[in-house]
Amino acid sequence: MKKIRTFINNSNLARFRFYFQIVAFILFVYGGYLSITISERLPVFACPFNKVSGGTCYLMPLQHQLHITLNRFASSGGLHLLKGFLIFAGLSLIFSKGWCGYICPLGTIQDWITKARKYLHISFATYDKTIFDHLKKIKYILLFLIILIPIGVKNSFVGLPVLPHDIFPPFCKICPGRILLPLFSGNTSQIYIDFSTKTAMFMTASGIIVAGIFITGAFVKKRFFCLFCPMAVLLFILSKVAFLRLNKDGAKCTRCGNCYRVCDVGIREIADDITNKNIVKDDCIMCFKCVEACPENKCLTVSFLRIPLFTSTETGFFKRYTRKSHTPPDSRSVK
Amino acid sequence: MRSKAVFSIIIFFIFFLPEGSALENIWFSATPPDKISKKIHYGMHGQAYVKGEDGIGKKILWIRSGHFPVESPYADGASKKKPAFFILSPDKKIIKGELSHGLPGYYLTFEGNLEGFYNLYLIEKFVKKEILNIITAKTEVISHKCSRGHGGMKKKMAPKILKQAICFEILRKRIPGEDFHTFLSSGDKVTFKVFFNGTPLKDSKITFKTQKGWGKSLKTNINGEAVFQIIGDYYPDWKKLNQKKIHTFLITAEHTVKKTGTYKGIIYKQIHYTGTLKGCYIPSKALYSSSLHGFFLLIFIIITTGVFIYFHRTRRRKPFKEYTFNEKD
Numbered sequence: 043m044k045k046i047r048t049f050i051n052n053s054n055l056a057r058f059r060f061y062f063q064i065v066a067f068i069l070f071v072y073g074g075y076l077s078i079t080i081s082e083r084l085p086v087f088a089c090p091f092n093k094v095s096g097g098t099c100y101l102m103p104l105q106h107q108l109h110i111t112l113n114r115f116a117s118s119g120g121l122h123l124l125k126g127f128l129i130f131a132g133l134s135l136i137f138s139k140g141w142c143g144y145i146c147p148l149g150t151i152q153d154w155i156t157k158a159r160k161y162l163h164i165s166f167a168t169y170d171k172t173i174f175d176h177l178k179k180i181k182y183i184l185l186f187l188i189i190l191i192p193i194g195v196k197n198s199f200v201g202l203p204v205l206p207h208d209i210f211p212p213f214c215k216i217c218p219g220r221i222l223l224p225l226f227s228g229n230t231s232q233i234y235i236d237f238s239t240k241t242a243m244f245m246t247a248s249g250i251i252v253a254g255i256f257i258t259g260a261f262v263k264k265r266f267f268c269l270f271c272p273m274a275v276l277l278f279i280l281s282k283v284a285f286l287r288l289n290k291d292g293a294k295c296t297r298c299g300n301c302y303r304v305c306d307v308g309i310r311e312i313a314d315d316i317t318n319k320n321i322v323k324d325d326c327i328m329c330f331k332c333v334e335a336c337p338e339n340k341c342l343t344v345s346f347l348r349i350p351l352f353t354s355t356e357t358g359f360f361k362r363y364t365r366k367s368h369t370p371p372d373s374r375s376v377k
Numbered sequence: 378m379r380s381k382a383v384f385s386i387i388i389f390f391i392f393f394l395p396e397g398s399a400l401e402n403i404w405f406s407a408t409p410p411d412k413i414s415k416k417i418h419y420g421m422h423g424q425a426y427v428k429g430e431d432g433i434g435k436k437i438l439w440i441r442s443g444h445f446p447v448e449s450p451y452a453d454g455a456s457k458k459k460p461a462f463f464i465l466s467p468d469k470k471i472i473k474g475e476l477s478h479g480l481p482g483y484y485l486t487f488e489g490n491l492e493g494f495y496n497l498y499l500i501e502k503f504v505k506k507e508i509l510n511i512i513t514a515k516t517e518v519i520s521h522k523c524s525r526g527h528g529g530m531k532k533k534m535a536p537k538i539l540k541q542a543i544c545f546e547i548l549r550k551r552i553p554g555e556d557f558h559t560f561l562s563s564g565d566k567v568t569f570k571v572f573f574n575g576t577p578l579k580d581s582k583i584t585f586k587t588q589k590g591w592g593k594s595l596k597t598n599i600n601g602e603a604v605f606q607i608i609g610d611y612y613p614d615w616k617k618l619n620q621k622k623i624h625t626f627l628i629t630a631e632h633t634v635k636k637t638g639t640y641k642g643i644i645y646k647q648i649h650y651t652g653t654l655k656g657c658y659i660p661s662k663a664l665y666s667s668s669l670h671g672f673f674l675l676i677f678i679i680i681t682t683g684v685f686i687y688f689h690r691t692r693r694r695k696p697f698k699e700y701t702f703n704e705k706d
Binding site: 079082083098103122125207221231234236239240242247250254255258261 | 526528536615618621641664665670671672678679
């Protein structure tokens with residue numbers, strides 16, 4: 043048992059993650075070819091606009107289930123909403139934010155774009171703390187709108203007219219997943235601008251613009267879109283009670299800053315916070331690069347149902363970073 | 378045993394149909410008459426339904442008679458006996474429904490809560506000019522709620538016929554990739570198959586009519602199939618455009634068999650079968666939408682943001698400067 047644990051702790055998790063992401067991508071983007079439907083309440087961007095998707099992103103049914111009249115919330119509509127959320131919550135509890143780092147097809151695409159940038163020797167961008175703190179609020183605003191707009195399409199508030207139906211489903215209309223994921227199955231039908239109404243034109247054009255920014259953004263900034271992802275908020279809320287956890291022993295932390303340097307999303311607290319045990323933040327994608335990059339024994343630990351799966355060790359750190367093929371942590375100074 | 382009993386009842390109805398009101402070329406319509414349209418609710422695919430006193434929604438369809446979807450009057454047979462009807466549920470069972478009469482004609486209501494397509498049939502028989510006319514109106518009514526999930530969709534979507542009871546029937550084959558959320562739209566090529574006594578019928582005349590009355594007639598091929606492309610016939614002003622406007626199409630197939638006999642004491646020398654199938658379609662998804670504009674916008678955004686980032690980085694890059702410190706200072 044001890045040997046297995048040492049083997050895991052010394053292993054190259056980044057490589058495992060790379061292959062795992064490929065398998066997950068095939069499953070979630072092409073699963074439909076094999077008649078696979080994993081779930082319709084998935085905490086990842088498995089886009090239903092991709093006809094051969096192996097499941098459905100939860101944000102789609104969530105918006106549909108909120109697209110009802112207010113009186114229906116107290117009856118069958120409310121029950122369906124609750125049932126849908128419970129399925130989503132059940133799935134989220136298992137892998138927590140690991141869904142983002144290991145499974146989400148949109149995240150995988152961003153990682154592949156990052157690889158392309160590295161190959162071209164173009165440097166990546168970082169946000170300073172003030173901009174980072176401002177930008178991370180966008181995902182909360184998006185989630186608020188995802189909930190509010192579908193209700194507003196069906197219901198009138200304080201005598202105001204209902205929102206135009208062409209705005210619905212609001213997030214799917216602007217989600218880069220709707221544009222990009224069908225392309226992987228040769229489906230270009232989502233790249234269009236609908237001129238039928240002004241609202242439809244605005245929403246479809248916005249979707250294209252967001253997809254364009256997604257591509258350039260992911261090229262210069264690692265996991266660019268994850269900072270704005272409303273799914274990350276839902277997963278973060280549930281991560282407090284999730285089975286998969288990332289814990290930090292602050293007493294063992296020397297604040298070397300390695301963990302922050304390798305963090306794709308740029309979470310500063312991973313290095314600075316030495317008081318909290320649960321170190322998962324709203325932007326964390328649980329890629330566990332921080333655990334790989336930590337040279338302190340048992341400072342950072344990944345656990346599932348409190349059983350340690352992967353722990354930072356000095357030996358593991360040196361083994362990983364002395365491998366010729368492995369790039370050392372990107373040089374980023376802790377400001 | 379139970380299925381045999383149901384089958385016997387069906388056969389009884391087929392051969393001892395009550396005297397109808399000689400409704401010619403009848404078909405099902407989901408469009409309510411103007412007088413009562415305010416009482417009607419609309420569900421998936423524009424399916425009309427009414428709410429009973431118990432609050433339970435019942436799907437409702439009206440019977441119309443004629444060859445053109447818009448102009449056909451609501452079939453009125455107030456003084457006559459009701460035509461026979463069947464409702465085939467998605468799990469292939471005959472279920473109950475209610476054929477009522479009210480102003481301005483017959484309407485059929487039923488509870489349909491199973492996932493899939495309900496087949497509705499209405500049969501009219503009468504002898505005219507020594508020809509026994511058997512008219513079978515058919516339509517498919519979808520029942521789906523996303524909250525019930527989408528598992529086994531292919532099976533639930535499969536079209537079906539009621540060969541035990543309906544000798545002449547039209548079937549619409551599903552278009553590739555069709556699911557519960559798919560609307561047929563202008564531009565789609567749709568295949569219809571004609572069955573006679575449960576087997577595909579060759580060389581049957583089949584006619585397709587759009588909402589505005591455009592029509593085309595074909596003969597079915599060796600497999601009993603005919604393919605029609607739904608034409609685009611909706612070009613309103615931009616401001617009046619309703620991309621989700623539901624139009625009706627009507628398929629009529631005919632077949633004649635030389636056979637003598639008597640029906641209700643009246644001699645006939647041949648039997649003329651007419652089958653109708655009502656369907657719906659929406660304007661083309663491509664109407665007023667442009668992939669080219671979308672593609673150019675995508676490329677424009679990628680290039681613009683890329684160039685912006687490049688110049689932003691170039692501007693921030695400070696030229697190399699060598700500073701020399703004189704330690705004596």
